[in-house]
Amino acid sequence: MAFDPTTLRRDDYGFFGPDSPSWKIWTAPTAVIGFQRAVVLEHFDPFLTAAVADSRGIYSDPRKRLDHTFSYFLIAAIADGRTAIQAAEHLMKVHAPMTGIEPISGNRYSANSPETQLWIHITGWHSVLKAYEVFGPGPLSPAEEARYWDECAIAAELQTCNPDDVPRSREEVRAYFAKVRPRLCTSERAEEGMHHLLWTSYRNGAGISYAIGSRLLSLASVATLPKWMRKLGRFDRPGIVDLAIKLPAKVLVWGFSRFNSFGLLTAAPFIAPMAGQILKEHLNAQPPTELKTVTPSEARSLYGTMGRRAVAEVG
Template sequence: MGTFEIKNNKSSKIKNSESSGWKARLTETTVGLFSHAPDPLEETFQYPDDPGLFGPESITWKIMGDVSSFIGGIRALLIQAAHPEVAAGVANHSTYRDDPLGRLSRTASYVTATAFGAMPEVEKSIKMVSSAHRPVVGTSSRGEKYSAGNPEMAAWVHNALIDSFLVSYQNFGPFLLKNEEADSYVYEQTNLGNLMKASPLPENAASLSCWLSENPKVGSSKEGAEAVSFLKKPPLPFFTRIAYKILFNAAVVTMPIELREAIGVNPKKGSKTAGNFLTKVLRYALGSSPAWAAALDRSGTKRPNGIRFRNTSGVTR
């Protein structure tokens, strides 16, 4: 009997070691994708009790703290490609082809800083993005002028992000938000949209979805097609690419048909099931966003029960 217990304990230790091993590798690989830019919250603990733009009671922190935001980010980029002028601005003034991981990290830094940063970090991130967007002017392939400073173009980028993070959470998150919670999230995000000088800014989930899917500016373009082609097969390591493909297909299956048709993508059978499985694996391995935990710690708010974070108090990543 004693021998059996010793073997059983040894077996348990091996299983725990194997489990922690693959979790550590998955965490390292995932975090590595977003580590090509400085930590946007590296100074966040210099601002104690600062709730940031949204605060610990917001729906924003709940949505942005979940791994479903990975799908949301891909979906937002696909939707942005459905606006020919936005797609032209990205194609002609961005480094996504030459430095895809750098651009991914910088975009993630903006999202993280504005969602979870203290107000000085929010303002710094917005200032950096506004400065980078200032020279983004030109003419699209359909002959229309574009400017990243145009409120409608800024709104397309902003609203695509907000709708995508919400839809991805509703489809692949740990819980389904109530309608009023979804509307609260969209309304919260008008604060960020106003700081980015974006307009119009729908104030509830239904009007946001409608504004995107029925927008008269939606259309096909050479630049949009190039962006989608790149997003389908980005230069990633082999095993990362397998997981990415599942996330990509999950993003496509949640898009409105009008936007899918504009960029020429079609949902694949089983994409939602595969997306749900992978997000559960990622949630188990990664836990919730360390930026969310850092924001809670900075604001003096107790971390919620039942939600696991991989970072200890005082650590941002």
Template sequence: MSGTRAAEGPRIPAEGLFGPASVTWRVHADPAMLLGGLRALLLQALHPLAMAGVSQHSAFREDPWGRLDRTAAFIGAVTYGTGEEAREAVDRVRRVHRHVRGTDPATGRAYRADDPALLVWVHACEVGSFLDVVRRAGLPLTAAEADAYLREQSAVARLVGVPAGTDVPDSATALRRYFAEVRPELCVTPAAREAVRFAFLPPLHGSALLAVPAWSGLVGLAFAMLPAWARRMYGLPGWWITDRTAGLEARALRAAAFRLPRSWWEGPYLVAARERLGLPAEALGANRAGV
């Protein structure tokens, strides 16, 4: 059986982890994924050890756009890439994780990025945010398809280092149970507050300053789409947007994105996968349902 193998991690098929029939392809092709990614970052910051690792080892202050781009590239590679591309992306993440360790100044607890519990936290925040946002923005998915997406994505968690003996939420029910169980460990540290302020007002210069209101509005919408318990933890004053309003705004943004050229919201790995498999540009056109 052909496949791509490295010294670490499970085997990846030569053709890649997923394919056009997967729910993962449909979810990750959706233009609402940007909003989901921002929600994931805001949610991840609530774990003090995960946030300490980002604060002490990430270059997000100096290069926030680079960090977002690298995250998007990882998701694109493991979703649409060949087995070799997916393995390279996974190995890169695992190499970085080996060197990320330290002590959280807010709690005095030691952390390391390859701790299975932190890997599960980051994974759960990402897949939970992607799934919640794209569905609320209008991507039609049944409950069974949502569960299938979480099952598919559990393979990515294993690849980045979650061992077989550690539970990974692989259904909507399991995901809700996981967040309920982990909530006592969460808090808003000074590093998390700094990250939120930075997310709302990243460094922009020159003519890019004109984009500040639009970007801040996008981050604000991502914040509004957090679970209610997470919004309460942050306690941002004057936050009046309702869940229903947030969903309507997300639908409007998604509909607007579909009016733009595909190159504005489709990633290079998706485009390459369609070309590799000989699929038409409208292969994921069903995503427009619900617009």
């Protein structure tokens, strides 16, 4: 995904704006923990596992693949409308050829299917909020949380998600997870993916810094996952480890938040270069040309090259 960080916020404030909970949560140090949680959790969906396993991107170049995925989430949350729409359209094109047969059910999968895109979207937005609550400042106020889930639904418009299926509250998110749980499962390929994401090898282009980073993050991210998932994915551990990691992780998060320019931004190039550039530009960005927010439909009509129907039909 080609991206010039200096264009992050040229036209407007994007979809949410400076006072939004999405800006606060997606740019907090805890978002990195939440992102690792999300990409591990996603593997319990057999259709997504099939797409990831067949493409092999997280194995052949894990640093680049995951950096680009995290960068997309950041762009959707904090970039201007033009950048977000262009990133979404690029992602649809990348996903278009990712189709095949899911071996457990024998059914066809498509990385652009509304169900798969909704699973990715909800696990991502839920996971960064969960990490923020556990290791960051704590729960949002009721008004902020209501706004956060409204913003989550707005961001879902960038993908092929069916708007009627997108949860708009914590209760609806819980209902969504309960609804999809019967089709969640694990497999040899799912375990391979989850374990690789938690304990990435330094080989295949990841490098020592990324390998160490994934292991350190896993200490915190695993602590936020339900016990049944940890057992199913064969990465469970004693509860005492969860208790032992909580305070040190909170202290580190506080330190990164307090000394951002020396902490998170210094470490980012070694772990997620593009995401680090986006975060740096976000922190240093000048006000956009127009001090307003836009909707995804407005941004698509101004800057998009694919209509909503065309986007939904890619792949």
